[in-house]
Amino acid sequence: MSPVTKYALRTSAAPLAACVALIVHFVTITINGKARGDGRCDLDMSRLLRTVGSLFKGFFIAIFTAMLAPFQCNEHPNGRFTVQEYDSVFCSGQGEHLQMSVVGGVASLMPISFLAMSVWVTWVELPRRLLRADAAYFRACAFLWSRFRPGAELYSVLYLTRNALIALVPLLPSMSAQIVAMNMILYSSVVVVSLIQPWRFIAGNALDVMLHVGLLVVLDMASTFAGAEADSGTSVVMCLFFLLLMGLGVVGAMAYGVILHVARGRRKPWHFFLSHQKSTSGSLARLLKIQLLKRSSRFTTFMDTDNLRDLTELFGFVRDTHTFVFLASPGIERRKWCVGEIVTAKLHDIRTIMLRWPAFQEPDERFRENLTFAIPGIEILASYGMSLLDVSETLKWLHTVETIPMPPTLNLETMGRICDSLTRTVAPRVEDRYRVKDLG
Template identity: 40%
Template sequence: MLGSLALLFFIAFCTAALEPFQCQPHPNGSSTMASNIGALCNFTGEHFDLCLIGGLLAILPAGFLTLALWVIRELPRRRLAADERFVRTFSFMVLRFRPGCEAFAVFNMVRNAMFAFAPVIPLPSASLLLIYVLLYATAVVVVLVRPWRFSWAAYTEVLLCGVFLVVLFQGTFLVPQTGADSGPPMVMCSIAIGLLLPGLALISLASVVQHVRHKYRKQFHFFLSHQKKASGSLARLLKMELREAFLDADNLTDLTQLLPILTEQVETLVLLASPSVLTRKWCLAELVTARFRGISTVMVKLPDFFLPTEEHIQSFEKTVPDILDLQAFGIGMADVTGTLRWLRAVSTLSLSQRLEEMDEILDHLRLTKGKANASNDSAPKLTDSDRVILADQDPQPVLTLPVE
C-alpha cells in the first residue's frame, strides 16, 4: 500500500522539490519564483532556504527511483530463487507489466521526473519541446514494446498521451511570440490538431466498444484447460462441439497473453482433469487465475484422476519444482496450495468410458451459457458405433472410448 502511494505521488514530490527553481524573469533583469513573486531567485536568504528544502525533499523521489532500479536488477535473481515475498512486496511496481518488461516502471518514473523538470527550463519553447518528446516517446514505446500486462492499459496510455498532446497544441497558441511571425507555427499546430482529434475519437470509441463487449459478452464461453499429451484429443472434440471455446493450439499466439485472455474474455473455465494435469504449471496458473477472478469453473474428471491429498499439497513445491516459474506472474505457492484445496468445492463431471457421459457433459456445459436446448446442425455429431476415435491434428496418443 505504501509503495503504491509513493508511486502515485512520485511526480507530485518531484514538482514540489523543483518548485524553488522555477523562476520567472522580469524586464529589469531580475527573476522571482513563479509560485511566489515576492521571493527573488538569487540563491540567497529566503530563496536559499527554499532551495535547501527542495533539495532535501528531492531525496524522496530520488530514493524511490534508486529503489526501483535495484528492484528491476534484483528481480530475475529473486525469481530464480523463488523469493515469493520479494515479488509480492514490489508487486505494485512489476506485476503491472508483462514478464521481461518490468523496466518500463523505471521508464515511467524517469519520464514523470522529466515532466516535473520541464517548467524549470527558462525558455517556454524548450519546455514545451521536452514535454512533446516525452509524450511521443511514451506512445511509441507503448505501441512497439507493449509493456502492459493488459491491452486496455496500453490503449488508455496511448489515449492519455494523445489528449495531453492536444492540450499542449492548444496551449502553444498562448505562448508569447517574440520577433518572428507566429503564423506558420500556428498553422502547423492547427494541422496537427486536425489530424490528431479524429484519431483520438476513433481510439476512444474503440476502447468503449471493447470495454462494453468484454463486460457484457465474452469472446469465449469456455476455456479448455488441459494437458495436451493426455487429453488433447478430448479438448479438440469439445472445441468442435462447443465452438465458442478457447483452445490454446487454435487461439493463442502470445503465451504472455494466456492469463489476460482468461481474465477478460472467458466466461467458464473447463478443466480436463487427467491424472497429471495438476503437475502442469500453466494449468495451475489458469486455475489460480480463475479462482481469484471469480470465473466459473467446471472440472471434467477423467479416469485415474484424484484430487491431491493434504500431504501431497504440503510437499507440492518439491513434487512440481517448475511451479516456481509462476512467480513472474505474481502466483506464489500459497496461491497454488489454496487453489488445490479449492478444487474440492468445484463443480465436477465424471467421464469414464461410456459415450452417454460425453453427451451429458456437453449438455451440462451448454446449460452454463444458457443454451441447454441449442443445437448446431452443422456441428459434428456423435454417432452410435462400437468405438469412437478422438483424433487431434498434433501427433499424440489417440483416446478411444468404448461403448458399453
C-alpha cells in the same frame, strides 16, 4: 501569508496525503475488527503500501514539479530573475529564495527516494522474489507494475525515470534546450513503448503511442512556429486540434473500458474454458469443443490453440468464463500453466468441473509440500499474483469439485453424456435420431 509559507504548505501535501491514507487505513481495520466481533486490528501493511505508492506514482510529475518551483526562474528585461510561480521572490540565493531552495532541496528527496526505491524493488529485489515464488511481495508492490503485462515489470522503472526527466526539463536555462530535451525524452519513450508494448491491454499500448505522437506534434509545431508571429494563429489552432484528439482518445479509452467491464459483468464472453494438456488430451478437447458448439451456439468454448494470442492474457480468459472444465489427464498436475488456470478459477469462484481420467491421481500432501520440485517453473505464477500457498490449497481443493468420470469407451453417445453434464441439457441420442429418420 509569505511565499515561503505557501511553498512549504504546498510541498507538505504529499506527506499529508500519506498520513491521511494511514489514518483511513487504521479506521478501516478497526471497523472491520469490530464487525468480525474479535476486536483485532490486523495492520495490512501491503495494502497501505499499495495505497500510498499508487498516490505517489500517479502524481509523481506534479509532486516533483511542485518541489522544484524555487529553481524555476523567469528573466525580466532589467536582467533580474524572479521565481516563476512566486513573482515577488527574486532568484538571488538569499533571503526568501534561500529558504525556499532549502525547503525544496529537502522535499525533493521524497520523489528521488521513491524513484530509487522503485529501482531497487524492481531491478534488484523482484528477480530474487520471483525465484522464491513470493507472491506476497509481488502483491505488496503491485502499484508499480499492476498496469503492465507480466514480464514487463522493468518498464515501471523506465516509466518513473521518464516522468522524473520531464519534471526536470523546465530547469534548463533556455526554451530551445527545453524543447530539444523534451523531444529526446518523448521520442525515446515512444520507441520503447512501441517495441516492448508494456501495457496489460492492447488498447493501452495504442493509446500510449497515440498520446506520445500527439504531444510530439504539438511540441514540434511549437518549436517550428516559435517567433513566427504571422503563423501563430495557425499554430494555435493545430495544437488545439491535436490536444482535442488526445483528449478524445483518453475519453474513448475510458468509455471503452467501462463498457467492456459492464458487459462482462452481465454476461461473460466464454461459456466454457477447456484446460487441458495437449500431449494427452488435445484431441479430446478439440472434439469436446466441436460437440459443445453443435449443442448450441451460446456454448462458446475457449481453447488456447484457437483463441490465445498472448500468453500473458491466459488467466484473464479464465476470469471471463462461466464454467471452467479441467481435463484431468495423467501428468496435467505438473504443468505450470494448467495449474495456474485452475488456481485462477478457484480464486475467482468460477464454476469448475473436472473431467477425470481413470489413471489421474490427485496430488498428495508430499506433492503439495514440494511444489518447486514437482512442478517445473511454478515460480513464474508469482508474477501473476499466485503464491505457492494458493497452488497448494487449490490442489487440495480439487477433490471437492464436481467430477465427471471419463468413460472407458469414447463414442458419440458417451460424448453426448459428457456434454449433457457440462451444459445441463439433454440432446437426442444417436439411436433416437435414426428412429426419427425411419419414421419419416
